[in-house]
Amino acid sequence: GNSVTQMEGPVTLSEEAFLTINCTYTATGYPSLFWYVQYPGEGLQLLLKATKADDKGSNKGFEATYRKETTSFHLEKGSVQVSDSAVYFCALSDFLGTSYGKLTFGQGTILTVHP
Amino acid sequence: DADVTQTPRNRITKTGKRIMLECSQTKGHDRMYWYRQDPGLGLRLIYYSFDVKDINKGEISDGYSVSRQAQAKFSLSLESAIPNQTALYFCATSDPSDTQYFGPGTRLTVL
Numbered sequence: 747g748n749s750v751t752q753m754e755g756p757v758t759l760s761e762e763a764f765l766t767i768n769c770t771y772t773a774t775g776y777p778s779l780f781w782y783v784q785y786p787g788e789g790l791q792l793l794l795k796a797t798k799a800d801d802k803g804s805n806k807g808f809e810a811t812y813r814k815e816t817t818s819f820h821l822e823k824g825s826v827q828v829s830d831s832a833v834y835f836c837a838l839s840d841f842l843g844t845s846y847g848k849l850t851f852g853q854g855t856i857l858t859v860h861p
Numbered sequence: 862d863a864d865v866t867q868t869p870r871n872r873i874t875k876t877g878k879r880i881m882l883e884c885s886q887t888k889g890h891d892r893m894y895w896y897r898q899d900p901g902l903g904l905r906l907i908y909y910s911f912d913v914k915d916i917n918k919g920e921i922s923d924g925y926s927v928s929r930q931a932q933a934k935f936s937l938s939l940e941s942a943i944p945n946q947t948a949l950y951f952c953a954t955s956d957p958s959d960t961q962y963f964g965p966g967t968r969l970t971v972l
Contacts, residue, residue: 780960788965788966789951789953789964790951790953792961792962835904839959847892847909847911847955848894848919849959853901853902854901
């Protein structure tokens with residue numbers, strides 16, 4: 747079956763530091779890949795996505811590249827801000843078989859950014 | 862106004878009580894989902910519906926039931942609540958590209 751593995755957290759950084767959150771996946775087909783962010787007290791919201799190999803998703807200074815050869819979709823940001831403190835979820839959707847129309851989520855990574 | 866709304870936002874109940882969580886959406890999507898979130902476990906799918914006549918079990922459906930009253934409404938029920946159902950519950954819709962849109966969540970505590 748499909749699965750998503752994220753680097754274990756929590757991650758604590760100082761403002762303006764470089765961020766990487768690792769995400770690897772296993773899938774039976776050709777999945778689309780997503781990063782969702784959950785700010786304190788809120789629901790998840792889409793941060794970025796990529797639908798095919800070598801695509802780069804980007805939003806709000808965050809980037810992630812769909813790497814089929816390494817089955818990875820690592821999230822990066824060059825300079826984090828305090829307002830980026832949140833929980834980040836990697837997810838995939840697979841259009842094949844019993845996975846059709848459903849997202850598989852990683853366990854989430856808590857990011858805390860200090861001034 | 863929010864595209865996906867959930868009521869109530871917080872609920873405290875006792876073991877054995879019947880509870881209904883409601884979800885409404887204004888995005889016009891056919892697909893709707895219910896998840897629960899527990900610390901360190903990410904989101905787990907309870908039920909999902911691809912249209913009004915289509916209801917499917919997710920990975921953790923035991924102890925839950927759902928009703929799709931209309932395209933815009935999808936309710937989750939706990940017939941007899943138990944303490945290990947204490948969690949944060951999210952409703953979501955998705956567009957044809959599988960991008961999902963989440964409600965703000967319902968925090969449920971079962972004593």
